Amino acid sequence: MIKNERDLIIIGGGVTGAILAYLAAKAGARVILFRISDKNRPFADTLRNHGWMQSGLLYAVSIPREAARMRRWGKLMLDMFNVIPLPGPGIFRMASEARAEKFLQEAARLNIRVELYSEAEAQEIVGAVHESGSFNFAVPDRPFNPADLVDSALIRAEMEGAEIIDLDPGCPVELVRESSEPNGFIVRVGDNLYGAGATVICAGAGTPRLLEQVGAEHRIRVFRSTLLSALDLNLCSASLLVDLDTGLSLVRHPSQVMPGLYHDVIGARNRVLLTSHEAAHRVVTQTEIDDLLRLLPAAYREAIEREGFKVNAGHKTEALNEKDEPTAAPYVEEVKAVGIRQLFVGLPGKATMGLWTAKSLMDLLRLPHSLGPDEEEPKGAARAGHQPNTNGTEQYPKLMHWDYPGEDKREGQNDEGDESIQDGNSEYEN
Numbered sequence: 364m365i366k367n368e369r370d371l372i373i374i375g376g377g378v379t380g381a382i383l384a385y386l387a388a389k390a391g392a393r394v395i396l397f398r399i400s401d402k403n404r405p406f407a408d409t410l411r412n413h414g415w416m417q418s419g420l421l422y423a424v425s426i427p428r429e430a431a432r433m434r435r436w437g438k439l440m441l442d443m444f445n446v447i448p449l450p451g452p453g454i455f456r457m458a459s460e461a462r463a464e465k466f467l468q469e470a471a472r473l474n475i476r477v478e479l480y481s482e483a484e485a486q487e488i489v490g491a492v493h494e495s496g497s498f499n500f501a502v503p504d505r506p507f508n509p510a511d512l513v514d515s516a517l518i519r520a521e522m523e524g525a526e527i528i529d530l531d532p533g534c535p536v537e538l539v540r541e542s543s544e545p546n547g548f549i550v551r552v553g554d555n556l557y558g559a560g561a562t563v564i565c566a567g568a569g570t571p572r573l574l575e576q577v578g579a580e581h582r583i584r585v586f587r588s589t590l591l592s593a594l595d596l597n598l599c600s601a602s603l604l605v606d607l608d609t610g611l612s613l614v615r616h617p618s619q620v621m622p623g624l625y626h627d628v629i630g631a632r633n634r635v636l637l638t639s640h641e642a643a644h645r646v647v648t649q650t651e652i653d654d655l656l657r658l659l660p661a662a663y664r665e666a667i668e669r670e671g672f673k674v675n676a677g678h679k680t681e682a683l684n685e686k687d688e689p690t691a692a693p694y695v696e697e698v699k700a701v702g703i704r705q706l707f708v709g710l711p712g713k714a715t716m717g718l719w720t721a722k723s724l725m726d727l728l729r730l731p732h733s734l735g736p737d738e739e740e741p742k743g744a745a746r747a748g749h750q751p752n753t754n755g756t757e758q759y760p761k762l763m764h765w766d767y768p769g770e771d772k773r774e775g776q777n778d779e780g781d782e783s784i785q786d787g788n789s790e791y792e793n
């Protein structure tokens with residue numbers, strides 16, 4: 364069988380893979396990127412997430428170093444790919460004065476300006492989701508459309524010469540150990556074999572499985588996280604509301620297929636640990652849905668139950684820290700396994716850190732870029748209008764999960780990645 368040679372193979376076309384493909388192709392590498400096609404249903408969790416550009420405020424305590432990076436690198440990423448976040452206000456809410464005091468200190472430490480709303484202001488903005496007596500701060504966190512970002516990065520990668528290959532879900536990339544190969548393994552895609560100077564796994568929830576195929580030990584865990592999406596009923600006018608005590612998050616997004624309409628995307632901290640095999644499934648249990656609904660104030664919950672909502676499952680893929688706790692910090696590493704060389708992994712933890720993760724992989728691969736090290740103000744960041752805005756082409760589907768039909772997966776329903784399954788909530792299929 365003929366082996367196809369490239370400089371760099373990238374497995375995965377979510378935020379990390381797409382940006383890495385662009386940066387590496389721009390640096391002159393012959394790049395090929397494989398991804399399971401998102402055309403009929405998204406496999407990239409970047410397209411199943413909350414679409415919330417993190418300022419770092421939520422992570423000021425758990426991962427302070429990364430939290431300090433989030434605002435700058437997230438903003439730079441959106442500027443670079445001409446993605447415009449939704450206008451505010453974004454609000455963080457907490458119940459006690461002591462928590463509010465602590466929050467102010469955390470914001471000051473990150474050098475982020477936050478502002479406390481009065482009870483009357485909060486009541487007006489937060490509407491049906493308001494909790495009287497709570498502390499509501501205006502924050503710089505905002506919703507953005509990750510689908511715009513991925514489209515833009517993939518199109519630019521192609522313009523720089525990268526090959527982007529969409530795969531059928533039934534024919535994903537496999538890594539096969541092969542001692543006669545210079546790197547100790549080969550990349551198999553159906554009947555085709557690929558080799559490269561280096562291979563990077565940016566496969567999100569598919570990462571553990573790929574690592575296990577070459578017998579590499581890893582400290583990566585995948586969690587299923589439920590999201591509900593409901594048509595925005597104008598019950599809350601904040602674009603983003605996060606309750607720091609309960610973990611409830613409510614993020615508004617414009618519908619891609621129904622211009623002028625918005626969705627509320629509702630999530631929380633609740634999540635379920637999966638095995639690497641289960642990570643192919645996206646079935647949500649009724650208990651997970653009920654746990655999420657319970658966090659909503661009665662008026663809001665009754666309204667969305669009456670009007671209908673869709674259920675989605677995303678997979679949060681995180682590495683364990685030295686205390687064996689999963690963390691949303693990015694994870695960038697060369698795979699260490701006997702006989703395996705030039706195999707790398709990149710997980711951003713948060714889509715917000717996609718550019719930072721891709722840049723760190725470029726450093727590991729020793730490929731040149733103009734983003735500068737962490738400490739410096741990035742050089743060569745895209746100026747407004749510097750790159751052509753290629754959004755709006757038909758090449759990639761600019762849709763988020765809540766825009767896809769057939770995405771209401773509850774316990775008992777099938778989800779084997781079969782594109783023909785269309786068992787969605789019919790209340791308002793887009």
Ligand SMILES: Cc1cc2nc3c(=O)[nH]c(=O)nc-3n(C[C@H](O)[C@H](O)[C@H](O)COP(=O)(O)OP(=O)(O)OC[C@H]3O[C@@H](n4cnc5c(N)ncnc54)[C@H](O)[C@@H]3O)c2cc1C
Nearest residue numbers: 375376377378379399408409413415536567569677714715
């Ligand atoms: C419910 C939820 C809410 C979230 N909310 C936010 C948020 O608001 N803000 C934020 O910043 N982050 C959020 N995140 C985290 C964020 O979505 C992820 O960290 C980020 O999208 C991961 O990007 P990625 O490129 O690493 O992986 P993904 O986007 O998952 O992409 C993985 C890619 O690998 C491909 N792939 C996998 N296996 C194979 C294979 N064997 N062969 C070929 N291709 C393969 C897939 O097709 C896909 O293209 C959320 C995550 C979840 C689950």
